[in-house]
Amino acid sequence: MxxxxxxxxxxxxxxxxxxxxxxxxxxxxxxxxxxxxxxxxxxxxxxxxxxxxxxxxxxxxxxxxxxxxxxxxxxxxxxxxxxxxxxxxxxxxxxxxxxxxxxxxxxxxxxxxxxxxxxxxxxxxxxxxxxxxxxxxxxxxxxxxxxxxxxxxxxxxxxxxxxxxxxxxxxxxxxxxxxxxxxxxxxxxxxxxxxxxxxxxxxxxxxxxxxxxxxxxxxxxxxxxxxxxxxxxxxxxxxxxxxxxxxxxxxxxxxxxxxxxxxxxxxxxxxxxxxxxxxxxxxxxxxxxxxxxxxxxxxxxxxxxxxxxxxxxxxxxxxxxxxxxxxxxxxDDIFKFINKKEEEVTIFPDFIRRAIISSSEEIISYQALQESLTDVEIYIEIDEKVDMELIQENIRLSLDLLFEKYHIEKINITFRDTLVFLQGNKLRRISSKVLYIEEKLDMQNVFQ
Ligand SMILES: [Zn+2]
Structure with a gap:
C-alpha cells in the first residue's frame, strides 16, 4: 500500500x-x-x-x-x-x-x-x-x-x-x-x-x-x-x-x-x-x-x-x-560502402528507405539488408496483381541512382522472397552487416 x-x-x-x-x-x-x-x-x-x-x-x-x-x-x-x-x-x-x-x-x-x-x-x-x-x-x-x-x-x-x-x-x-x-x-x-x-x-x-x-x-x-x-x-x-x-x-x-x-x-x-x-x-x-x-x-x-x-x-x-x-x-543500420576514390561512404537508412518506397506505390512492405560491401538484398511485398519484375527493376534503378550520387561503383542488388525476421527478435527493415570499415583493410567485410 x-x-x-x-x-x-x-x-x-x-x-x-x-x-x-x-x-x-x-x-x-x-x-x-x-x-x-x-x-x-x-x-x-x-x-x-x-x-x-x-x-x-x-x-x-x-x-x-x-x-x-x-x-x-x-x-x-x-x-x-x-x-x-x-x-x-x-x-x-x-x-x-x-x-x-x-x-x-x-x-x-x-x-x-x-x-x-x-x-x-x-x-x-x-x-x-x-x-x-x-x-x-x-x-x-x-x-x-x-x-x-x-x-x-x-x-x-x-x-x-x-x-x-x-x-x-x-x-x-x-x-x-x-x-x-x-x-x-x-x-x-x-x-x-x-x-x-x-x-x-x-x-x-x-x-x-x-x-x-x-x-x-x-x-x-x-x-x-x-x-x-x-x-x-x-x-x-x-x-x-x-x-x-x-x-x-x-x-x-x-x-x-x-x-x-x-x-x-x-x-x-x-x-x-x-x-x-x-x-x-x-x-x-x-x-x-x-x-x-x-x-x-x-x-x-x-x-x-x-x-x-x-x-x-x-x-x-x-x-x-x-x-x-x-x-x-x-x-549499425547505416549502409557503408567504398567509393571510386577508395573512401568510405555512409548512407543513412532513410535514404535507402526512400529509394525503395518511391519506386512504386504498390509496395506494401519491404526490407533492405546490406550483406557485404558490394551486396544488398531486398525483400518487397506487393499486391499479387502487380508486376513484380517491373517494380524490382524500378527499385534497382532508384538504388543505382542513389549509389551513383555517392560515387559508389555498381552494387549487386538481389531480391529475396522472404522477410528476415526471427520471432521474438526485433524486426529491422533496414540493416547492415558491415559493421565498420577499417582503413585500407583489404576490403574485407566484418560480420556480426
Ligand atoms: Zn507535442
Missing amino acids: KEKLKLFRYYLDRKYNYKFKSRDALEKFQKDKFNEHIKYVIEKSVFYREYYKGYNINNLSSLPCIDKKIMMENFDSLNTVGLNKDECFEVAFKAENSRDFSPMINGNIIGLSSGTSGNRGLFIISEEDKSKWTGTILAKALKESILRKQKVAFFLRANSNLYESVKSNHIKFEFFDLLLPLQEHVKRLNEYKPTFLVAPPSMLILLAKEIEGYKLKISPKIIYSVAEILEDKDKEYLEKVFNKKIHQIYQATEGFLGITCEYGNLHLNEDFVIFEREYIDEKRFYPIITDFERKTQPIIRYKLNDILIEKKEKCPCGSVNTCIEKVEGRS
Whole structure:
C-alpha cells in the first residue's frame, strides 16, 4: 500500500509539476538538477569518482563520455548498490530461460537488454527507481485519467517486475510473450479485450492483419508502438486498420527517453534526461544522455548509437521538450560502402528507405539488408496483381541512382522472397552487416 501511495505521488508530481514556460526555464531546471545529482553520483559511484578526477563536475559538457562498453566493463564499480556483474547476469539469464520474469537481488530488479550474445546490457532498478518510472510512464502514457479503468495488453520479448508495477485497482496488466504463436495471442486478446495495447510494430502489423481477416476483434483506445522503429508506411497502415493514432514510446535499456504527445509527435523526456547532441548532419544526431534521476545505475554522458532526426517545427501541444521527427535507426543500420576514390561512404537508412518506397506505390512492405560491401538484398511485398519484375527493376534503378550520387561503383542488388525476421527478435527493415570499415583493410567485410 505504501508503495502504491509513493507511486501515485510520483504520478501526480510528473503530471502537474513539469510544465516549463520556456526552453530557458527547462534548461535551468536541468542544470540545477544535474548539479545536485552529480554530487550524489561522485559520492556513491567509485567508477565516476575515478573517471572524473581532475574535471569540473559541474560542467557537464566537459566530462568524458561513456558508452555501453565502458558501462559494462565497469559495471561493479559504477552501480551504487554494490551489485556484481556475474551474479546479475546469472540471475537475469535464469529468469529469461525459465520465462519467469522476477529476477531481483536485494530488492533491485535486474533486467537484460536485447542484443547479440556477448553484447547484452544489464540494468538495475531499485524500488525507488521503479516507483518513479511507473509514476512517470503512467503520467505520460495514459493520455486520460488514471482513475479510468484500463486493460493493458503488453507484448514484449521479456516481461519484468518493472512493467508489472503499473498494475492497480483500475489498471489490469497482461503480458503477452512475443515468443508464443500468434493464434494463441489472438484467442487471448479476443477474451481479454484490451483498452490499451503496447507492442512492437512488427506484432501490431500481425494483429492488424488478423483484424482485417475478421479473426481478431479488439478495439483498444490507446495503442503504443515500442522496441522497434516505427516506419511511416507501417504507421499509416496501422492507423488505417485500428482507426486510431499510433503512439510511440522511446525506451531503451538506458531509460525511458521519449513519448508522443496528443498530437502524435515524439518528444524527448527532457524533464529528467539531458540530451546533448553529436550531430551527424544538419538534423541528424547521436544523443549523449544524462539521466539526473536514476540513482542505482547512474547514466551520465552516455553515448547512444541511435540516430535521431530532430523536427524543426514547434509542436502545437506547447511542450518545450525537443520534438523528434523519428528515431531513424541505430548506427549499425547505416549502409557503408567504398567509393571510386577508395573512401568510405555512409548512407543513412532513410535514404535507402526512400529509394525503395518511391519506386512504386504498390509496395506494401519491404526490407533492405546490406550483406557485404558490394551486396544488398531486398525483400518487397506487393499486391499479387502487380508486376513484380517491373517494380524490382524500378527499385534497382532508384538504388543505382542513389549509389551513383555517392560515387559508389555498381552494387549487386538481389531480391529475396522472404522477410528476415526471427520471432521474438526485433524486426529491422533496414540493416547492415558491415559493421565498420577499417582503413585500407583489404576490403574485407566484418560480420556480426
Ligand atoms: Zn507535442
